[in-house]
Each structure stands twice: as C-alpha cells, then as structure tokens.
Amino acid sequence: MIVLTREQIEQLIDIPKSVLEIEEAYRATSAGRVNLPPVGHITFPELEADCHIKYGHALGSPIFVIKIATGFPKNVDTEYPTGSGVNVVMSAQTGQVEAVLYDEGMLTDVRTGLGGAIATRLLARRDSKRVLIIGTGRQARYQIESHVAVMGPNLQFQVWGRLSERADSVVNEMSKICSIERVDDLESSVRDADIIVTITGSTIPLVLSDWVKPGTHITAVGADAPGKQELEVALVEKADVLVADHIEQCVDHGEISRFVQTDDTRKSTIVELGQVLNNAKLGRRNDSQITIADQTGIAACDIAISQSVLNSWTKNLNKT
Amino acid sequence: MIVLTREQIEQLIDIPKSVLEIEEAYRATSAGRVNLPPVGHITFPELEADCHIKYGHALGSPIFVIKIATGFPKNVDTEYPTGSGVNVVMSAQTGQVEAVLYDEGMLTDVRTGLGGAIATRLLARRDSKRVLIIGTGRQARYQIESHVAVMGPNLQFQVWGRLSERADSVVNEMSKICSIERVDDLESSVRDADIIVTITGSTIPLVLSDWVKPGTHITAVGADAPGKQELEVALVEKADVLVADHIEQCVDHGEISRFVQTDDTRKSTIVELGQVLNNAKLGRRNDSQITIADQTGIAACDIAISQSVLNSWTKNLNKT
Numbered sequence: 001m002i003v004l005t006r007e008q009i010e011q012l013i014d015i016p017k018s019v020l021e022i023e024e025a026y027r028a029t030s031a032g033r034v035n036l037p038p039v040g041h042i043t044f045p046e047l048e049a050d051c052h053i054k055y056g057h058a059l060g061s062p063i064f065v066i067k068i069a070t071g072f073p074k075n076v077d078t079e080y081p082t083g084s085g086v087n088v089v090m091s092a093q094t095g096q097v098e099a100v101l102y103d104e105g106m107l108t109d110v111r112t113g114l115g116g117a118i119a120t121r122l123l124a125r126r127d128s129k130r131v132l133i134i135g136t137g138r139q140a141r142y143q144i145e146s147h148v149a150v151m152g153p154n155l156q157f158q159v160w161g162r163l164s165e166r167a168d169s170v171v172n173e174m175s176k177i178c179s180i181e182r183v184d185d186l187e188s189s190v191r192d193a194d195i196i197v198t199i200t201g202s203t204i205p206l207v208l209s210d211w212v213k214p215g216t217h218i219t220a221v222g223a224d225a226p227g228k229q230e231l232e233v234a235l236v237e238k239a240d241v242l243v244a245d246h247i248e249q250c251v252d253h254g255e256i257s258r259f260v261q262t263d264d265t266r267k268s269t270i271v272e273l274g275q276v277l278n279n280a281k282l283g284r285r286n287d288s289q290i291t292i293a294d295q296t297g298i299a300a301c302d303i304a305i306s307q308s309v310l311n312s313w314t315k316n317l318n319k320t
Numbered sequence: 321m322i323v324l325t326r327e328q329i330e331q332l333i334d335i336p337k338s339v340l341e342i343e344e345a346y347r348a349t350s351a352g353r354v355n356l357p358p359v360g361h362i363t364f365p366e367l368e369a370d371c372h373i374k375y376g377h378a379l380g381s382p383i384f385v386i387k388i389a390t391g392f393p394k395n396v397d398t399e400y401p402t403g404s405g406v407n408v409v410m411s412a413q414t415g416q417v418e419a420v421l422y423d424e425g426m427l428t429d430v431r432t433g434l435g436g437a438i439a440t441r442l443l444a445r446r447d448s449k450r451v452l453i454i455g456t457g458r459q460a461r462y463q464i465e466s467h468v469a470v471m472g473p474n475l476q477f478q479v480w481g482r483l484s485e486r487a488d489s490v491v492n493e494m495s496k497i498c499s500i501e502r503v504d505d506l507e508s509s510v511r512d513a514d515i516i517v518t519i520t521g522s523t524i525p526l527v528l529s530d531w532v533k534p535g536t537h538i539t540a541v542g543a544d545a546p547g548k549q550e551l552e553v554a555l556v557e558k559a560d561v562l563v564a565d566h567i568e569q570c571v572d573h574g575e576i577s578r579f580v581q582t583d584d585t586r587k588s589t590i591v592e593l594g595q596v597l598n599n600a601k602l603g604r605r606n607d608s609q610i611t612i613a614d615q616t617g618i619a620a621c622d623i624a625i626s627q628s629v630l631n632s633w634t635k636n637l638n639k640t
Contacts, residue, residue, distance in 0.1 A: 096404045
C-alpha cells in the first residue's frame, strides 16, 4: 500500500493535465460510463460539521476510489484546517488497497476549484471580465486560482464575505496572481458581475433574483449537502440554462434541489455538465441568457485526480 | 496520521476485551446511541465482487470510523486474499484523519467472527455441543476461532463446503484449537446440529426448513448484500425467535430480507441483538425453540474494534 502525504501529492499534481482529465470525468459520467453510488454523508450537528464519502468506479478502470472529506467550519478558530480527508485507491481487479492519498482534503479542493472553472469557462459570456467571488474560505481561494488557470489572467475579481477581514485575507493572498478587490455591497456587486461564483456554507439565499442582470453566469459550489442554499429559488427559475455536474446529486442536495422539489417536471429542464462539454449547443446560446452551473462535486472527479496523482508517482518512480 | 499495518494491528487486538466492547456496541446501537447512516456498496458484477463502506459515530465518542472492506471471491485462484480493506479513523471533534488501520480486512473478520459467536452464545441452548459450519472461506475459520474463544473448548465442530478439499483445509487448520471433522451430507448434518453457522456467499438457500430440528440455533453471517441468501424463507418463517444485528440493515439486505418483503408487518416480530443482550427474555425462552441470528455486520462494531486497537497502541506508546 502506497501512502502519499499532502506535500508529496502537491508535487505530483499537473493542473493543465488535470483540467483535461476532469473534463473527461464529466463526459464519462454523463455518458453513463461511471458507476456512482449515492454519496455517503454523516453529520455532527453540534459542530455544524459533516463528512462526505464519495466513491465510484469508471467502468473499465483498473482502480476505484473512495474519497473521504470533512467540513468542520468551526475549526476556523482553532489550529486545525476546516477540512481534511483521504482518498483511498483500491484495485477494481483484486479488491486490494493500492494507495492512501493523505491529501488532507487538498485533492477535493483542487478538483472542486477546477470543476467550477471548467463550468464557468463553458457557460459564461466570451466577453466576461468581472468575477464576483462570494465566500472567503479555503475553497474561495481555489476557485480564484482555478479560474485564473483555466480562463487566463485577464479576469477582474471581487470578493465578498460576511466578515470583511476574511475578505481582506483573500485579497492579500490572491493579489499575487490576479487583479482582486474586496467589496462590501453585495447587491451592487452582483448587479455589476459577469460571473458569480458562490462558495459559502450558507443555508439561506445570498443572491437574489432581482439583482442578477441578463447575460450573467453563476457557478454555485457551496451547496453540497441537504439544507444548504446560496441562490434564491426565483433566480434558479429565472435562469435560461441550468447545468448540473450530476443531475441526481443536484436534485437530491444541490442548489437546484428546492427548484425541483416544488415541481418534479422541472428536472427535465436541467442538462449535465458532461453533456454540454460534448455539445456546446446545450449550454449558453446568446449573450443575454442567465446560466447557472450547480456543482455538488462528483466521485468521478475524485477518481480522475487520484488516478492522475498515482500515474505521476509511478512515472517518477520509473525515472529514478 | 497514524498508519498501522496488519502485523501491528494483530499484536494490538485483545480478544476478551473486544468481546465486551463489541457487546457494548450492539447495546449502544439498539439504544439509538450510534449514528449509523446506510451502508455504502459498490459492485463489480463481472468478478462477482463488491466493496462495502460502513461508517458511523457512537454519540459522544471523540472519533468516528469509515470502514472499507472488499470481497473478491475469485481471488481464491490467485495470489491475493479474497478480501482486503482499511479502517479510517477520523476525529469527530476536528474532522482530521487520526489513523489508517491497514488491516487488509482483518478487523472486519475479527469483529464478524466475534459478533457471530456473541449471538450464538446468547441464543443457543445451554447444552449445545454440535456446531455445523457451512462454508469454507476465511470467515469460516474466524467463526470457529471466535466460537471457541467465546463459548469454550468443548464444542464439536463439523464443516461442510461445496468443495471437499476446501473443507479439509479448514479441518487441518482448525484441529489445533478444537474437535472438528469434515461432513459431506449437508442434510443429515443439519438434522444433527445444535448450532448452525452459515458463512457462504450463496444466493440460493442451502439450509431447508424441514431439516432443522426444534431447539436448533442458527447464526447466519453470509448474507451481507442484496441477493445473498443461505436459509430457506420457510425456515425463517418457522423460527420462534428472530434476532437481527441491526433491523434496518437486515430488512434491507440480510438473511431475513425476503421474509419481510412478502409481509411488512413481520418486521415487528424481529428483535435486535443489543436488545437481547440487555434483556435475555427477548431471546430463547425454552429448549425446543428455533432461534436465528441474522448478522449483516454493523459499523458500530467496526468503530468499537478500531477504537480498541488505537487505545492499545496509545497505551503501548506511553509505556515506552
């Protein structure tokens, strides 16, 4: 059994390659080529904390992956990071444990960031410039990094958070790689944005329908468990194009779950990210449409990035 | 993050202590003191193989556990064992990874064996002597060891398997610790047995209702996933006492699942092992009753044995 630490894994990640592999994971998922059982979930209500267990098997692959990732937001006031985890890589041929990638949640952060940026690039207007990041946690930083990596250096970022000092921290760290400023007036920043990325643990809508102008794209990443919500349902109703990373997961616990709850037939209006990657006509069709990508995070991406890290590790081994 | 290998873990297991801890896990489960989400399950149909992910949190415990265990029966013809796995121990206070117990499935084997023996001791007639083991895999050996450890050395074992050479292997290995012989006539051995332990991957009934005499106890361990079955439904119907390690799991995919499928009200006739441990009157009431214990295996026992191993490891560390 191979055990790789976070430091080792960081050295092995190849972002441009991972973008292609994660896109392929979305395509394979939407084509039914990945066995993705329902996500496991355990909660720790007193700490408002939880743990997700995402697992699956890309059909034909020699491995399968079980990804364990925790979210303990109250750690923010302690010495511990607010999330951790491991990716366990198993042989799909013999059932033996191949590797434990002790990434402390980093691979989840990377694939979530890249997944968000892939969705944004696919669905936002070509002339988009202003990106409003709503949220100031660890994943806010990964979203910014990934959007720069996937869409280039010309985006102008704004960041909003409930606590202005946390938004300042994001600005301080990220100004090394992009143009970024803190904003305090959420409504007017939403009105001005071309692209909005929501990445909070909110359970009440932060972005209201009336604020969002035609042509805006929204990548909603925060809602990854029942009860979480960042967008007003009226905004989801107003959107012209609704894209889910995985329809079943998003209907169960994503941003669009409330939209479908009130009317089950609405499910048929949603397309999957992998379908849009295959056929751009299923995405944005003109510059005045509002598009929303609901990203709950899928095991197919955990498999892709774990496989990628292990491949790099094996390749390096063979070199030495 | 602590990583312990199978060899290290073997040194740290204390069987008599584990028996008490596993009994307590059953009690806590039946008293609603363990958060046990539904078991995760992924299958590899071409290999007739699968992987279970069992996880949960004993309320108030500083840790929670995610247990990954595979069953790849076709490995029997290869260099690999037919199962493997890891127990991942996480902090329930900070969400950090505390330990990876790379037990290769051994902790599952140990707690499954002990769970079976605990159920047998609780439910079999006091004067039981003849134990018929149906199955010749790895877990058959653990069931024998555990029954000897929990019930003493005076039991007389018989072992039956589809392939007589595999039954002979069990006899050869286990004759060091108990009286044991191979049997070839399943029906007459069932008729003679006081205790029957079924531990196969069968999907068709092996033990028929007419064969089982009054007073027999059956511990059914094999059925741990939908589609598996070792006992004729008529036998489950005939039983006077039906005990499940976890009613919801057993109704979903245990030996008794078919019994309940045809008539949902039958669920109310089942008691949980933890309830019987607390109140013996819920178990066998006389020597002519037929009792069945359906053991699907619960995360509470994985938590108990993982905690026990980690406690021993910490204790040893402090000594040195």
